[in-house]
Amino acid sequence: MVESPSESLAETPLAALHRELGGRMVGFAGYALPLQYPAGIMAEHLHCRAAAALFDVSHMGQAELRGEGAAAALEALTPADVAGLKPGRQRYGLLTSPSGGILDDFMFANLGDRIFLVVNASRKEHDFGLIAAHLPQGVTLHRHEDRALLALQGPGAVPALARLAPGLAAFSFMGIGSFDIGGVHAIISRSGYTGEDGVEISVPAEQAEAFARGLLALPGVMPAGLGARDSLRLEAGLCLYGSDIDESTSAVEAGLVWSIGKRRRMEWNFPGAERVRDELANGPKRLRVGIRPEGRQPARGHTPIAGADGAVIGEVTSGGFGPSVGAPIAMGYVARPFAEDGTSLDLMVRGKAVPARVAPMPFNPHRYAR
């Protein structure tokens, strides 16, 4: 999904700051974003695990659902338990198709009088179009194109930000609330996509640059780009939409059944419930697994996976080098008989077999504030 920069790319409210910081800008989901800063992907990745890294994720789609029946309306499109989510809490969910594929993965939060949504950049037109088309009378969707989204991730993130946002330190993982930070209205959730403790912060676009400069001035905070974001989420075993999950993969195959609410699994009234129910009862044909190649050679997305007899039994969907693991790591789909941890596989990298094993994920332990 990384493209060359071109004039057609949109910019986030932090574009000028990225350039000032020496960001190497690339195209991602239609936006010009920094792949890395001068420190480099490896240093940015390791800094996030050791201290705190600031990511611009303003390309992602933010919106709110308001009105009586908003939760029920969203439940018509997702197997997640939206109605049962308490105020001040956020959840991960999937939008699913009638045939049981994954249309997107997203975050939703109960802000008391409204539901806050964050969807993938590459899917926001699709998702918000879909949601808007399914709203009953009295429920409205408001897109927040006037808000930026920053992710401050790492063990130093909350301790640093708590100086500016008293009360934040009391949040547990997936807690969310509104804060006034020096006159900036910020919606802060204790969440992220790196496997580390940290926050995602929604702020008005026109105040975003000054706010980001304030975060960068906090002790231990350095900027990080898309490259580190990708290697961090891969080490954390988290899916990238369009690579690891898409319209052809189901929640069961992807190992995301935990995102389906218990009540929803009794009601079976979400799109694609039939496929999910069948795969839970009979087992899916394939499963998403973690993979550890032997040696140092990374296996990238689309690398064919072969079993012991040489027959292709799957494909890598994300792969690279894990800076914190200190070795290559990958995830991909394999036929169910090959999904057991420890199973020997061959990754066919440029025609040569690289021996590998199915391995548990995350590759690097999650350190959320539970």
Added chain:
Amino acid sequence: MTEMRFSKDHEWVRTDGDGATIGITDHAQNALGDVVFVDLPEVGRVVEAGEACAVVESVKAASDVYAPIAGKIIEVNAALSDDPGLVNREPTAGGWFFRIEPADAGEIAALLDEGAYHAFVDSLA
């Protein structure tokens, strides 16, 4: 040590004794970022000029390395398997990739000299 020559694919070539040593330039290693693995050709392989014969893997992506001249691979840099970061730290010294016995020494002379290569890099900015 003789003068270095350069290709527009950002490889350098240095003639030494019976062969020519080849690596990637500082500009190339900087553009690639942290190198985590180098897939080197087999010794004895005969390559054409411009043929992809090695792959350099950074954290983010895999990139081909091309033979800037035709010839036979006579040695590869074994140190890169344990320490691929040499490519970043010493791109034109300890981070060399492989040595070629040139099929035609004239091909080396036809490559860019240092001034022409720097002018080429500047033209890309």
